[in-house]
Amino acid sequence: MLNFALIEDDKKLLNNLSHMLDCIFLKHNLDAEISLSTTNVLELLSFIEKNKIDVLFLDIDLNSNFSGLEIAEKVRKTNKNCYIIFETAHLEYSLMAYKFKTFDYICKPITLQRLEDCILRLFDDVSGLSKKFLRIDSKNTIIAENDIKYIKREGMKLIFHTESRDYEVYSSFLKIQNLLPNNFVRCHKSFIANINNITKIEASSNLVFFNDSYCDIGPKYKRNFMEVINKNGNIK
Numbered sequence: 001m002l003n004f005a006l007i008e009d010d011k012k013l014l015n016n017l018s019h020m021l022d023c024i025f026l027k028h029n030l031d032a033e034i035s036l037s038t039t040n041v042l043e044l045l046s047f048i049e050k051n052k053i054d055v056l057f058l059d060i061d062l063n064s065n066f067s068g069l070e071i072a073e074k075v076r077k078t079n080k081n082c083y084i085i086f087e088t089a090h091l092e093y094s095l096m097a098y099k100f101k102t103f104d105y106i107c108k109p110i111t112l113q114r115l116e117d118c119i120l121r122l123f124d125d126v127s128g129l130s131k132k133f134l135r136i137d138s139k140n141t142i143i144a145e146n147d148i149k150y151i152k153r154e155g156m157k158l159i160f161h162t163e164s165r166d167y168e169v170y171s172s173f174l175k176i177q178n179l180l181p182n183n184f185v186r187c188h189k190s191f192i193a194n195i196n197n198i199t200k201i202e203a204s205s206n207l208v209f210f211n212d213s214y215c216d217i218g219p220k221y222k223r224n225f226m227e228v229i230n231k232n233g234n235i236k
Helices: 011-027 041-050 068-078 091-100 112-126 173-177 219-232
Strands: 002-007 032-038 055-059 083-088 102-107 133-135 142-144 148-154 157-162 166-170 184-188 191-194 200-202 207-209 214-216
Touching: 002 011, 002 041, 011 032, 011 112, 032 041, 041 068, 055 068, 068 083, 068 091, 083 112, 102 112, 112 142, 148 173, 173 184, 173 191, 184 214, 184 219, 191 214
Parallel strands: 002 032, 002 055, 055 083, 083 102
Antiparallel strands: 133 142, 148 157, 148 191, 157 166, 184 191, 200 207, 207 214
16 A cells, blocks of 8 residues: 655645545545545654555645745655655746656646546556657656557647547647657657557548547658558457
8 A cells, every 4th residue: 555645735726635645545545545634744754754555646845944846855865765745836846846756746736537537547567567658748748658548639739538538738749759659650740540550441431440430641741651550460
């Protein structure tokens, strides 16, 4: 079981964070519990000295003589393996936070989806799973590459379609293509497909199918796309 400790100087925000984490643990049947949820820095430091903590959520700008960064520094002197996750509304602290081997940095206000992505990624890391992740915007939104079915260009936006939801960012294919592995192949002026997630191709209809959706094959990209598919050899 992973033991979580949370500190936040706003009691309402602390309760919201605790509630969201409990919902995520229950939804995904995660072996975790919140061992301490507090607004008191001294209570946190005392608890950490006497108890095993695996994951620590720190508000950076605490209403205290200690900042979240100072707490992280103290924790790192005795616990090298604890996952530290910072949460704050002050983006200027982000570079300083990572010096403490920070696992993640979540900007306030914290959304359930952003928190859920972070926790699932943390459990993948704990389990030693070799997922690769793609950071798709400046807000630290991260998606596992193998969860992406396809990427659609829609005006000035890119839509990353996954089985659970769509992620929308303002970007271009030109910027994102250099970050993608070889299994992401352009199949249309408006689509890049993850060929590892294709379930069927209808070449006569110029359609690529996934479990829950499909995208188009454009005439300009069809020849190269089909060559890649034929080399891959595992798609009907």
